[in-house]
Amino acid sequence: MSDAVPSNEPTPTRSEVPAKAFSPEDETAMRESLKRCSAATVEAAVQFRRTRDPGLLPTIVLGVIERFVESELRPKLREGDDDLRLVEDLGVDSLTMMEIVMLVEEVLQMQTNNDELRNLRTVGDVKTFIDCKVRGLPLPKPTRFLPVEQVAAIMPIQPPFLFINEAQIGSAGAQGKYKITGQEFFLQGHFKDNPVLPASIMLEALGQLAVLFLLEGSQAEPGKRVDSSRILFTSCEGVRCHRICRPGDTLSLSVRPRRVKMPLATFEGSIRVGQEKAAVAEEITLTFAYVDETVGEVGQREDVAGLAARPRDVAGGQPPLAAASVAAS
Secondary structure (H helix, E strand, O other), rough: OOOOOOOOOOOOOOOOOOOOOHHHHHHHHHHHHOOOOOOHHHHHHHHHHHHHHHHHHHHHHHHHHHHHHHHHHHHHOOOOOOEEEOOOOOOOOOOHHHHHHHHHHHHHHOOOOOHHHHHOHHHHHHHHHHHHHOOOOOOOOEEEEEHHHHHHHHOOOOOOOOOOOEHHHHHHHEEEEEEEEOOOHHHHOOOOOOOOOOOOHHHHHHHHHHHHHEEEEOOOEEEEEEOHHHOEEEEEEEEOOOOOOOOEEEEEEEEEEEEEEOEEEEEEEEEEOOOOOOOOEEEEEEEEOEEEEOHHHHHHHHHHHHHOOOOOOOOOOOOOOOOOOOOOO
């Protein structure tokens, strides 16, 4: 997977790594190694060793991860959500991650190094990493974790109208979190004695995450960057709300780019609370523009990663930057 955003899903192709001889003895040994994995995982691994078909990789990778997570967490994995975090959502610690990687290496006959594993935060990261290694493709940029201080330093939209508490930005999309505290100003009248997060604010949060992806995750033209003051909301299509969200709920936000070509960027977005679907937007479209990036700006943007370590009053004092909100209300 490259850092450029494709307009459609890539078609699986055969691995560029030639298939090695797979003897009956090899198959017996591999079945023994995978004996605690599902039958589907074992058969996919056998077929992969015979054919080197990358289309079998997701089944193998998910099956191996499932083998090492607690039984009560396995239903989460089976839902096929690539945004699941290995540590926070699946309880995979560093030693367990090494066990997973060692078994994958044995089954797929591949090699990795520890430096490559440090940036694997989600199930999607692992799947993409393994797919690129097997195909001999360059590895994508690692997923970056942005705490609220860093999000606020980057975004043109500021508190009290910033609805992202943390975010993860990768080449394929972005994920974020927002906890409804109950202190939001708009909940005072929405509704009387019955605070409910407006659907328009849910869409606003997804739009803000799309803005963050454009600023930090998209591939700009050489020598240019996305102008944060010229990102504006255009349209939202295919919106469906599935769940009422109230104070105390934590929204898990996800956006994936479908088309990014100046002046338009279209995303698909979703929100869940726990494992419950809360809202879906089939298309969120923003308009944006590039601006020339000076040498000084390049250095400033590289230094922003250190902002999280410095104290910052993100709740008050600073006026919002002069950019329009992406509110979908």
